[in-house]
Amino acid sequence: MTAGMRGVRRDAIGVGHTRLPLGLIYAAMLAFLYLPIVLLAVFSFNANTSLSFPLRGFTLDWYGQVLDDPALLAAARNSLVVATVAATAATALGFAVSVAVLRFRFAGRRLLLALAAAPLVVPFVVLGVALFLLFNIFGVPRSLLTVALGHSIVALPYASLILLSRIVGLDPALEDAAMDLGASYPTTLRRVLLPLVGPSLLAAWLTSFIVSFDEVALANFLAGGDPTFPVFLYGQLRFAGRLPVLIAMAVLLMTGTIILTLIANRLRSRHQ
């Protein structure tokens, strides 16, 4: 390698020279992050109720039992419903917040922005307690709807941040042009802004969906007799014999979440 090439390389990496084997540290960290999950996945194929070594042989029994467990499947379906409702609400509200804050000057502008981000600084146990009291005192029975309402609040900061960072980069002149050509503002939003925001809207929805789908601390306070999957899992984890089936189900759902994350990430990075 010539001196000139070294110079180019040095500039490209911003003089970030260190003798620390950063790549190795990164690889070790990844191993640390993956090992426990991979281990659980391995145990979900192991023909033994106890999650311990030595492995007893390959089985698909646990996955078979997932399909024979109506309560488990109902909980998974509940989570899908809750996450869909919560993500749709959070994305719609996050879009409204973003457009209002970035395209208008009004008295409550900064307050709206602060409120939309504020759920991030409240521990879930506190918000869970507060919403639990609210629903109780107003006589709202706890149900999947109350969980979805709670999740719409905790997902809103994520949806808002994603949409704000997309809309801030769009030229308002495009909307002005549409209105000069005679479109009403709602039409302009629908026909001009929405298509431009497009994939980020889906990224916000998927991120909110994942936040809701995996959430247990808040849902545990707000779910009635009909649990979401994490709440069901939380309640069942004390029964050691149930563990392999629960893990098999969790591995199945996890695969779905990972695929959704990859899609959300791809949409966001390609679009910004």
Add this chain to the structure above:
Amino acid sequence: MLGRRGSLRFLAVPPFAWLIVLFVAPLLLAILISFRAERGPIDFGSLLQASTVQYEKIVGTPSWLRLLATSAGMALLVAALATLFAFPIAYFLAFRARHRAPIFLILLLVPAATSFLLRVMAWKVLLGGSGAINSFLIWIGVIQDPIGLLLYSQAAVVITLIYVWIPFAALPIYAALQRVDRSHLEAAADLGAGPWSRFWRVTVPLSLPGVLATLFMVFIPTVGEYVTPFLVGGTDGFMYGLLIQDFFSRAGNWPLGSALAVIMLLVTVALVAVALRVVDLRRAVA
């Protein structure tokens, strides 16, 4: 035809209303209820009371306040260590990975997308008396009897939560490092600063907003944790969040539970207010 100005209320009113009804009102309600004297059924007529009985009870119970201090300490430790471990990952992604950064970033995000409960369970399975680490060591003959003390301790809670948070912790630091102007580093090098001094006097100060955002992103959910201490903490790893949850599930004392929750809320809001004065967090996450 609806003009631009007229549309504002259709955009601003729904999120305002949603946040006031489902976020501001419940928190205010919890504050109201924390000032009730009795635990009996709550109705609108008797909602307004101004008793400080619950707060007096909390102040008069040192073990609860100690628990809050312990939980805050554990959360601080988790936040600090998760940030410490996440920093080299973020540094690698921002300065070394170059065109492969997107792939390495996704590899990091996959564990983050894995079910939170499953990741906590993984550590319960790993650390348990008949768990994976012990049974593996016995199986290969390193030990004869299981090592105790792995599970059901403060350390188990801290390790599990650090594990849970590392991937998320790397993201704000990575974003901050990406924004570090490479010409600053070159200027420092031209002025004779060595790699070590460039790192400590240019890179680290410029990444501070991201580091602080990370500390809070980890600290806030951790200080209120009750799920992880319930699963892997045992009596040693009991946390303040679990105490709050207890007063709403088993003990059924809502005013006292509310007062405990209000204290936790005050602590976190005070910390965030202080942090916002030190560093502009909005710039760090945007």
